[in-house]
Amino acid sequence: MKQYLLSISLVLLGYGLHAQSYIGFLTDNYSGVHGVIDNPANITDSRFKTDINLLGASAFFSNDYYGVNINDAIGNSDFDFDLDGTKTPTENNNLYGNTDILGPAVMFNLSPKSSIALFTRARIAFNVNEINGNTIDNLADGFDENQDFLINEGNAFATANGWTEYGFTYARTLVVKDQHFLKGGISLKYLQGIGNTFASGTDVNIAYDADGTSLPGGQTTGSLTSTGEVMYGSSDNISDDFDDFDIQSLNNATGFGADVGFVYEWRPDHADYNGVDPNGNSTAKHLNKYKLKIGLSISDIGSINYKDSTQETYDINATVSEDDIENEDSIEDILNNLYTQTSTATASKAILPTAMRLSADYNLHKKFYINLNTNLPLTSGNKINVNRIPATLGLTPRFETKWFSFYLPLSVIKDAGTQLGAGLRAGPLYIGSGSILSALTSNTSRAADVYAGVKIPIYQPTPKDKDGDGVLNKFDDCPKEFGDPENNGCPWKDTDGDTILDKDDACINEAGPTENNGCPWGDADGDGILDNEDTCPNEKGPLENNGCPWKDTDGDGILDKDDACINEAGTVANKGCPEPEPIVTEEVQKTLNEYAKTILFTTGKSTLKEESTGVLTDIIMILNEYPTANFTVEGHTDSIGSRITNQKLSEERANAVKTFLIENGIAATRLTSVGYGEDKPIADNMYKAGRSQNRRVEINLVK
Known part of the structure; x- marks a missing residue:
């Protein structure tokens, strides 16, 4: 009897997965093609020319029901997970988890402003929401079959889904304006379902009466009185209580998904990275240029349609004997033979664990960064066949270089509490865990994760400038001489030897003074006074007026040099001044x-x-x-x-x-x-x- 009650609870519990993948590693500017997991915009303007992932895997589990001291469990053959773990049953316990395998994947640059990625990915996601932990606790701890008991489950939801992804990502730089930089990206994914199962219970109550059913000869056996409704669904390759799992007819389980994201970078020192080669490409593509980077993305938009799946609903308002239950071979047989099936239909689509991701990455000093990020679920935990992640908030300080990075992620996970982990990347290898340190120090660790993988990184090259003139060697006509970028890296000549470089000399074959742009002085107006001494080089004038023609400012016909009143028109008789006005006598x-x-x-x-x-x-x-x-x-x-x-x-x-x-x-x-x-x-x-x-x-x- 006990095993069947526990099995029924586990059907409601399901298997529960997804949440976090590659914790810590995804904050790294050198995560390469893995960036599409966090935000598809990450792959453009990256530190890679090309990044090829060979194989990487990440697994995560969290819950608010069961905690364990990892130190006690490791290497202790007497450790009993059922008895030695810490259980915290409530009326609404939740469990989450995921397995995320990034298979062969590659990213590369199409142009200085755009990049693409192709990736393959296998995932299993499960979540269990609002399960009554007291039910699990009572059944798992055992009960006396000679004693009555009552289980008040209420409502519960469980979903498990496995699928593969074949994805294409396109990302592009959208805005480059002084200290402001913005890029965006989108991933389109073809989804291939592997298997799907889900269950829910509505107003479920189960009462066990130890001697509630009479047998011939005056004997009695237990009876189970239940109320409520149970719904159970699965793809056609999952049946018989998961004992006969077979991947078949995968073409009948397909769907499409998408991720979209944007990344903004604040670059207060943008002027230091404005150098370009003769082709107009940045000479600082190998460097991070931001002081603050903010990313926003929405991931896992989509669903998978399991065409041959079934969804069955049962009315469990009935009383059945313990013997009847034990005579059935499986949970499906119990539901079909002892309770009333009220409906059967093709199962609903399996909804992906859609989530919004927001991150802020700050450059503390040179190679030291700190990242603040949050993952917020956008799907409901009380809907059937819907995957969901737990809300998380993470703070990750890191040391980052081209060939090596180290992370210390600190996360607060809803229902699982605070987790502290560590991770590193060393060339082609990456490994880590977002919970390893807290798991080793906590008596009641409620979450665990680990990841590892290998890739082939091809970084953006560091430009070479042997003579330090700002012109890269490959574009420098004089790579061993300090020169001017405007002269292709070569020093300017002085052909006429007048100490004025040809680039500034208006007469490169005639010596001339600096003040005349390297040309000898002429006499443009032909008045016999050289232009450098002629105040009016384009107008003829006498020497005594510095080469300028005399003016008649007041226009009275008398030149200023002979006019005693140059700003008042007058008469010749009065030396250019106006005649005095008559006096009123x-x-x-x-x-x-x-x-x-x-x-x-x-x-x-x-x-x-x-x-x-x-x-x-x-x-x-x-x-x-x-x-x-x-x-x-x-x-x-x-x-x-x-x-x-x-x-x-x-x-x-x-x-x-x-x-x-x-x-x-x-x-x-x-x-x-x-x-x-x-x-x-x-x-x-x-x-x-x-x-x-x-x-x-x-x-x-x-x-």
Whole structure:
């Protein structure tokens, strides 16, 4: 009875695989064609011309149910894995694992900016999710068949899948701009299924009654009362409880997959790696150029269709006797003969363990790096026939050179805890483990992995420059003489011996001074003054003006050398200066005011009478004769009326005259107006004649 219950649990448990491959090694810039596993963009702008993998294998297992002290187990024949291991059963235990074999694979460069890879890969992946660890614990530890017990499994999911991959990867540099570098890549994979099995349980409960079934003669036997639903599926080459496994009809199990990724590099010292050969190719392809590298990829997109697979669902709501169960030969017989099959169909496609990978690689100093990476599952753990990886976070310091690298990966794996490992690459060999150090020091190691392999690396060559002039030997016309890259690595000649190299000498066969680009001085304008002494070498001019023609800056026809006012047009008689303006004399001032006294206004208003137009025009003519002189228009009244009224009227009349003058061409800046009312009489206001004289306008020069 016990073996069948355990077998049923193992069907639900399945076999569980995938998670991590080549832990530590994949962070290495010299992982070569293995880079397609982590991120397909890795293979372009790599440190390899070609990398050929002969054979490499990686295996990984992790869980949160069982832990063991590896030191106690190794070399101890008395060690009992069942009794001496540490079990941590919960209602939702999880197990993961993978085997990843990279077969013959090759990567090479198509061009300086693109690369391809061809690879073969064999993989087994399994995962078990939400299994009730108490079930396993009770069955594995044994139970008394004379005692009743209850198993509350609930829901559980298990998937196992084996397949091979035939892949093609293309990667290309996308952006090269100063300190920023970006590349991308994609892998397309043809998938060939090897075998697939999966199981799930829904609301499964099993109650064992030690004497629940009566037998003839008064005997009893145990009975098993179960509830819930069990689903089981497999490819047609897996049957009979895995006892008869046969790889057959592989053409009926195919699919397609893809990986896609991008890598960004921050290159603050990009100027140090900008050298190119005459063909435009970088001379630093053998060097890592980044300070920080960030990679993002999504891997294992796809599925495999097992065309001849079956998927069967059973209703296990029944009570069966222990004898009936023991009379059946296999789990399939138990399910088919003792329970009700509710459906049968072609199995669903096996979904690959799709995951997102994010990494950041930092160059600490020269050959020392540190890598932070995380793997996040993108598939669900509670779906049927779906592979899934555990979420992980890793930190890997490493020492890296062309022929040797060493890693110390530290990982935190969901459900398995912290793991510490070590790995190395030495030329064509690579070996390591992401958990070896923690396994040797922990009492309850819950994860284990190991990898190893051999390849043929063909690195990018280190450029040779014997004379150190920056021109590689293979492109240097003078490899033993320090020269100029612009002259194919040869030193420049000085044909005419004027100490100016031919590359800078405009007249290589005629000696000349440096300031004339190696050419002798000429007389371009033919004025008898050599160009080096001629301030205006392209214009004829006299010696006394340094070879330049005399100018006439103000355009008055008088050359600057004879013009006393070179920036003001003037007359010959006044030595090129403008004639002085006429002065407003007292006689002119008197004339202005004689005219002004005749300006007439409407009685009691500031409105100019029409007959005043003629005298105002005469005033304008006089003002125009003195264009720089400024004048004040003054208004006066007699004493008839109030003082306030007279003051306002005088101001308005003065302003009216000013406005007329401005509107007829006199600049406003030359004129001001003011009213004095009755304050400045020139005659006695007692008499009519005196008042008439006091009502006046004056135009006076502003001194």
